Each structure stands twice: as structure tokens, then as C-alpha cells.
Amino acid sequence: MNHSLDETIAFIQSCETSWSRDTSPPWGIHDMDPPPYNRLYGPVHGRGPVSGVLFHKNQMLAEWGEPHKADLTFSVAKTYLALLAGLAFDQGLLKDVHTPVVQQCPGIGFEGDRLSRITWHHLLQQTSEWEGTCLGIPEQVDRYRWLAYQTGQAEGTKGDARPLGEPGTRFEYNDVRINQLSLALLHLFKRPLPEVFEEFFRKPLGCSDAFQWLGYEQGLTQVNGQRMMSVPGGSHWGGGISISAMDQARIGLMLMGQGQFNGQQVLSKQWLQMMQQPCDVAPYYGYLIWLNKDGALFKDAPRSSWFAIGAGSSITWVDPVLELVCIMRWIDAAKTNDCIAKVMQSLGAR
Structure with a gap:
């Protein structure tokens, strides 16, 4: 490891999140919801230290912290739902993304x-304006939710009854609507999504660290006459995905390679291109990934970079042009760009 890279890793490790390591406050995001939904519905566990891994041109340059520890990854799970949607597309289960969901998934x-x-x-661009309750939580709790990565500012108080518009007219980061997408994908595959993810992504990518994707206490649902767990696309109310930084990097390498990993096409190049198309009403967002095409997301990252981001915070940084995959876990979200700038500097010094 060169001196510059040593300094970069030390800097990233100095940017630890303020979240506790044992799930005592401050920890999580459920406590910001309007009652009675400011609670956990699924299991959670303590976190590891600042951890991560850096690949450049398919070579691992560095690893730090506990890269093999399976840790909660919050909204990075959204991106994994987009991968499952892509698998459904590649398998012909989802022939056209512009098909109304009700045609294939009636009654949900x-x-x-x-x-x-x-x-x-x-649903994949988070512009559905879907209205209802999923897994016992009404989507209104996440209306007017605002993230630092969005431009502008919130127009109301989180959880207020914002009037809903026509599908496609407004971007809103809403975890209940994400859970509704997960439910729809469960009905499409007619198999528990963690099983599908294990078979078609983790196994082909050689992921070998501990992994789990857990649901809520009220998450069991009837699919094709069988009871199956509908898993959430994150850990907002507990549950969700626990995965290691190293396995996240393997997934990142497949994404960097336009769906290819070790000579195998795991996901179609066509789907990867669709994922990276900017949303009309939110050009910083694709199919459950954050885009950096105008540099508004992270000014020191290349415009070709895109990201899966989870609270806590957890960063999967993919750049197909730079041939870079960088996983950073449990860093202070406000210091993400500073960490990116250090990585870019150290790559320039190689």
C-alpha cells in the first residue's frame, strides 16, 4: 500500500458515524417517524467499526476495519431490489418496466x-406516488421526507398528508413504497426474495460471508397459497439486509463490469444501462441508485460515478469508467465527499 493510500484509509477511519455500536440511541432512523410508527418492527444488531474495501482495475488496493463482518446496510438494500427487478426482466418475468404493476400483481x-x-x-425511480399501507405501516409516515442528496428543500413536515399527484410526477424517497415494490417482486417471483438473491447473485459472485435478509414481525403474506416473508428494502424499521463489505464489493464489481463477473453475465448489460438512466423529475436518481452526472451529489467524485447509499452511513461507490469499486461503512454522512476526495487523490498518486 502506498503512503497516500495509508493516509486515505486513516482519514476514512477518522470519520466514524456518531451512531452507537450497540443500537442504543443515537442509532437508526425510526425514531424520527411520527408515532406510533417510531419503533422497530424487525430485528437489529450492533455494528462493527468503520470498515471498507477499495478495488481499482479489478485489483484490491486496500481493506480496513472488519470487511468480513455482516453488518446492517439500510437503504443499500433498495439497490439490491433493483437487481432483483433486473433479474425478473432478464428472465422474462417482467417484460416491460412501463407495464402497470396491477396487471401482473393483482390484489396487493x-x-x-x-x-x-x-x-x-x-416504483424503481421512487416516483410512484403510491398510496396505502404496506406491512402495517402507512406510506404517509415517509411523505415530505428529505435527504441531503436531493436538491431544494422539503415543503412540509415529515408524515404530513401531502396531496398525492399522478404517478411519475414527483420523486419522493419513501421506504413504505419501497416495501410495496418488494412485495410486488415477491408476487412476481413467487419465491422468497432472499432465496432468489442467494441463488442468482451471491452464489455466482462467490459471496461467502454471513448474510441475512430479515422481515418484520407482521411480514408474512400469502403468495400462491403459501405463507412467505415479504422482506423490507432497508432497515428503517428493523430487519433488512446484513452483509459484509467484501460481499458488497463483489456485487459492486459485477455492477462495474456492466453485469459481468469472472466471465459470467450475472445481469444483462441492458438492465445496467436502464438503471443508470436519470429520472426525469430527479436527474440525480436512476433505478434505486444515486447518480452524479452533474456533480451535484458528490463534487469530488467523477461524473461517471454512481452510488448505493444507506443510513448509518453505508456507501457503495461504483465507477465503470474509472474501474473503481469502493465500500465505506459506518462513516459520518456529512464527510462522504471528503472521503471520496481522499480516495481520488490516492488513486492519482499511484
Whole structure:
């Protein structure tokens, strides 16, 4: 490891999140929700130290912390739902992303004049304006939610009854709507999503560290006459995905390679291109990934970079042009760009 890289890793490790290591406050994001939804519905566990791994041109340059520890990854799970949607697309289960979801998944909450116009494309771009309750939580709790990565500012108080518009007209980061997408994908595959993810992603990518994708206490649902767990696309209310930084890096390398890993096409190049198309009403967002095409997301990252981001915070940074995959876990979200700048400097010094 060169001197510059040593300094970079030391800097990243100095940017530890303020979240506790044992799930005592401050920890998580559920406590910011309006009651009675400011609680956990699924299991959680303590976290490890600042951890990560850096690959450049398919060579591992560095690892730090506990890169093999399976840690909660919060909203990075959203991106994994997008990968499952891509698998459904590649397998012909989801022939057209612009098909209304109700046509393939009747009876799960897409009925009605406006809701029946919601397509897979809307759900994947978080522009669906879906209305309802999923896994016992109404989507209103995440209306007016605002993230630092969005431009502008919130127009109301989180949880207020914002009037809903036509599907596709507004971007809103909403974890209940994400859980509704997960439910729809469960009905599409008719198999528990963790099983599908294990078979078609983790195994081909050689992921070998501990992994789990857990649901809520009220998450069991009927699919094809069988009881199956509908898993959340994050850990907002507990549950979700626990995965190691090293296994996240393997997934990142497949994404960097336009769906290819060790000579095997795990996901189609076409789907990877679709994922990276900017949303019309939120050009910083694709299919459940954050884009940096105008540098507004992270000014020191290349415009070709894109990200999966989870609270806590957990960063998967993929750049196909730079041939870079960088995983950073449990860093202070406000210092993400500083960490990126250090990585870029150390690559320049090689």
C-alpha cells in the first residue's frame, strides 16, 4: 500500500458515524417517524467499526476495519431490489418496466383509478406516488421526507398528508413504497426474495460471508397459497439486509463490469444501462441508485460515478469508467465527499 493510500484509509477511519455500536440511541432512523410508527418492527444488531474495501482495475488496493463482518446496510438494500427487478426482466418475468404493476400483481394494493397506472418504472425511480399501507405501516409516515442528496428543500413536515399527484410526477424517497415494490417482486417471483438473491447473485459472485435478509414481525403474506416473508428494502424499521463489505464489493464489481463477473453475465448489460438512466423529475436518481452526472451529489467524485447509499452511513461507490469499486461503512454522512476526495487523490498518486 502506498503512503497516500495509508493516509486515505486513516482519514476514512477518522470519520466514524456518531451512531452507537450497540443500537442504543443515537442509532437508526425510526425514531424520527411520527408515532406510533417510531419503533422497530424487525430485528437489529450492533455494528462493527468503520470498515471498507477499495478495488481499482479489478485489483484490491486496500481493506480496513472488519470487511468480513455482516453488518446492517439500510437503504443499500433498495439497490439490491433493483437487481432483483433486473433479474425478473432478464428472465422474462417482467417484460416491460412501463407495464402497470396491477396487471401482473393483482390484489396487493395497486387497484383503483390512479394506483392502477403505477408501473414498475415508477416504483424503481421512487416516483410512484403510491398510496396505502404496506406491512402495517402507512406510506404517509415517509411523505415530505428529505435527504441531503436531493436538491431544494422539503415543503412540509415529515408524515404530513401531502396531496398525492399522478404517478411519475414527483420523486419522493419513501421506504413504505419501497416495501410495496418488494412485495410486488415477491408476487412476481413467487419465491422468497432472499432465496432468489442467494441463488442468482451471491452464489455466482462467490459471496461467502454471513448474510441475512430479515422481515418484520407482521411480514408474512400469502403468495400462491403459501405463507412467505415479504422482506423490507432497508432497515428503517428493523430487519433488512446484513452483509459484509467484501460481499458488497463483489456485487459492486459485477455492477462495474456492466453485469459481468469472472466471465459470467450475472445481469444483462441492458438492465445496467436502464438503471443508470436519470429520472426525469430527479436527474440525480436512476433505478434505486444515486447518480452524479452533474456533480451535484458528490463534487469530488467523477461524473461517471454512481452510488448505493444507506443510513448509518453505508456507501457503495461504483465507477465503470474509472474501474473503481469502493465500500465505506459506518462513516459520518456529512464527510462522504471528503472521503471520496481522499480516495481520488490516492488513486492519482499511484
